[in-house]
Amino acid sequence: MSDLKKRSSWNNDLTMIIAVAGSAIGFGNLLRFPAVAVQNGGGAFMIPYFICILLLGLPMVWVEWGLGRFAGYHGHGTLPGALQVLDPQKKWLKYLGMFGLLTPFLIFVYYCYIGSWTLAYSVFSFFSPTYKEAFGCPDAMTQFFNDFLALPSNGCPLFSWAWFFLLITFILNFIILYFGIQKGIERLCKWVIPMLLILCVIMIGEIAYVNHIAGKPETQTYVNGFRWMWEPDFSALLRPQTWLAAAGQTFYTLSIGLGIILAYTSYLKKKDDLTLAGLTAASMNEVVEVIIGGSLLVPAIFMFFGHHSDVILKETGTFGLSFVSMPLIIGEMPFPQFFSLIWFLILFTAGLTSTISLLQPLITFMEDEFSWSKKRCIWVLGIFSFICVQVVYLFFHKGVVDELDKIAGTLFIIITALIQIVFLLYCKKINFIWEEIHHGAKLILPKIFKPVIMLVCPIMMSTILLSWIYDEGMAFLTMSSVDPEKRPYVLMTRFMIIGLFIILGITIHFTWRNKKQNIYHGHHIEKE
Amino acid sequence: MSWSAIILVSVSWIAILGTTIFCLYKILSTHDE
Numbered sequence: 001m002s003d004l005k006k007r008s009s010w011n012n013d014l015t016m017i018i019a020v021a022g023s024a025i026g027f028g029n030l031l032r033f034p035a036v037a038v039q040n041g042g043g044a045f046m047i048p049y050f051i052c053i054l055l056l057g058l059p060m061v062w063v064e065w066g067l068g069r070f071a072g073y074h075g076h077g078t079l080p081g082a083l084q085v086l087d088p089q090k091k092w093l094k095y096l097g098m099f100g101l102l103t104p105f106l107i108f109v110y111y112c113y114i115g116s117w118t119l120a121y122s123v124f125s126f127f128s129p130t131y132k133e134a135f136g137c138p139d140a141m142t143q144f145f146n147d148f149l150a151l152p153s154n155g156c157p158l159f160s161w162a163w164f165f166l167l168i169t170f171i172l173n174f175i176i177l178y179f180g181i182q183k184g185i186e187r188l189c190k191w192v193i194p195m196l197l198i199l200c201v202i203m204i205g206e207i208a209y210v211n212h213i214a215g216k217p218e219t220q221t222y223v224n225g226f227r228w229m230w231e232p233d234f235s236a237l238l239r240p241q242t243w244l245a246a247a248g249q250t251f252y253t254l255s256i257g258l259g260i261i262l263a264y265t266s267y268l269k270k271k272d273d274l275t276l277a278g279l280t281a282a283s284m285n286e287v288v289e290v291i292i293g294g295s296l297l298v299p300a301i302f303m304f305f306g307h308h309s310d311v312i313l314k315e316t317g318t319f320g321l322s323f324v325s326m327p328l329i330i331g332e333m334p335f336p337q338f339f340s341l342i343w344f345l346i347l348f349t350a351g352l353t354s355t356i357s358l359l360q361p362l363i364t365f366m367e368d369e370f371s372w373s374k375k376r377c378i379w380v381l382g383i384f385s386f387i388c389v390q391v392v393y394l395f396f397h398k399g400v401v402d403e404l405d406k407i408a409g410t411l412f413i414i415i416t417a418l419i420q421i422v423f424l425l426y427c428k429k430i431n432f433i434w435e436e437i438h439h440g441a442k443l444i445l446p447k448i449f450k451p452v453i454m455l456v457c458p459i460m461m462s463t464i465l466l467s468w469i470y471d472e473g474m475a476f477l478t479m480s481s482v483d484p485e486k487r488p489y490v491l492m493t494r495f496m497i498i499g500l501f502i503i504l505g506i507t508i509h510f511t512w513r514n515k516k517q518n519i520y521h522g523h524h525i526e527k528e
Numbered sequence: 529m530s531w532s533a534i535i536l537v538s539v540s541w542i543a544i545l546g547t548t549i550f551c552l553y554k555i556l557s558t559h560d561e
Contacts (some may be wrong), residue, residue, distance in 0.1 A: 017555070223529065230552070234532075
């Protein structure tokens with residue numbers, strides 16, 4: 001271990017917990033959870049959701065925290081190194097770790113673009129007359145959103161507001177990363193909690209104000225909105241899709257299988273508490289999701305849109321909710337420009353903490369495995385990801401984002417999490433990780449979680465993966481569900497992903513070979 | 529609003545807020561040790 005360079009560490013437990021919670025808190029908590037819950041039994045969805053959090057989410061969070069810290073002792077903060085230290089004899093294990101690097105990177109390239117829209121809308125709140133005029137009209141707001149995303153019909157496609165704000169957001173991500181985990185992420189994440197409290201106040205104010213809008217149907221009250229969100233439909237519990245949706249939301253919300261937790265926790269010390277920290281980060285996430293998203297935001301939407309909320313939540317999806325419905329609701333409030341600015345700045349901050357975290361695994365990989373300086377890692381990753389982000393911007397309307405979300409955001413996160421748990425079992429390291437999780441722990445986990453990690457987690461994840469393959473596998477391979485016009489672009493995206501796998505595989509191969517040669521030469525020189 | 533909805537929401541809120549407050553209390557109370 002003497003050849004390992006000293007790794008930096010977190011200032012204290014709380015800032016690291018806030019950083020992990022900040023990475024997990026994003027658009028998905030505020031907007032995705034209510035949509036999934038309403039579509040899957042309303043209040044009844046909480047039953048499978050809590051079961052999945054308890055039997056899949058929390059155990060996997062603890063496993064990732066334990067594995068991350070263990071790999072950190074050996075100078076690795078990403079999945080290739082973490083898998084290799086589980087069993088150094090099995091040389092092929094490190095190649096499976098590519099999923100833990102590519103998944104966050106692929107999500108970053110489209111999440112960064114979506115995040116840039118929130119920055120643009122923050123600025124439009126005060127400086128765009130067209131946006132201000134669209135406040136009262138749903139069609140005008142939808143048109144404004146579509147016009148914003150449209151590529152300029154003549155001239156260079158890069159001369160658009162969408163591209164300009166993408167550039168600003170992109171640069172901002174790398175500037176914050178430049179300051180490192182000690183300064184950049186910690187400082188930014190310290191803003192997350194105050195921002196969320198402001199969001200709560202806005203939501204409550206919004207509910208109180210919308211309640212008094214003249215001409216609003218009497219049925220559109222907060223209580224009815226609350227009922228609409230939470231009234232249970234227990235028949236949904238008999239549908240397998242409800243359970244799969246609950247498991248999917250658990251993955252999404254707790255940032256499992258993204259490699260982010262591994263990268264962050266690899267900077268922890270042996271005395272740091274993993275069990276309590278993991279539980280805290282997860283529960284802070286649930287506060288945002290269930291209490292702010294499900295109990296304040298959704299009833300507010302219902303109070304404004306009434307039973308049309310059903311269509312808004314189910315059909316327009318997260319984008320429609322954020323960039324069309326919410327501005328319309330805000331438009332009805334006093335000082336709409338101010339509240340629009342606050343709403344989009346909160347979304348921007350939540351998105352920024354997530355995008356920064358998504359870049360962290362590759363930065364950590366380059367720092368650990370190539371022994372590069374942070375500055376060099378950021379420049380190399382910056383140039384490379386800038387090219388990838390342009391692809392997303394130019395071909396957004398051609399299905400590239402949908403495809404990346406389907407592959408990285410749905411399939412790869414399950415595969416990455418499954419790889420971790422399966423190879424912990426394969427390398428017979430479950431007992432070891434269980435002990436690692438408890439080093440320095442203030443909270444001792446009930447022993448029942450050990451068989452849950454060994455049996456329930458892999459079975460649940462395999463079921464999710466197999467059901468995805470059964471439901472969508474054939475349509476995915478044949479692209480039958482893709483618009484024929486978009487197929488070449490979808491195919492291009494898939495080749496891009498395969499290309500990235502090949503580049504990463506070759507990089508991992510030569511990196512480990514060079515390390516081995518360096519160790520050999522080191523011993524040789526010592527002998528001489 | 530039905531009783532089942534009230535029970536589900538109450539249990540969810542108590543579980544989430546209870547866990548968060550417990551965790552933050554435990555972290556902050558042992559922070560200087």
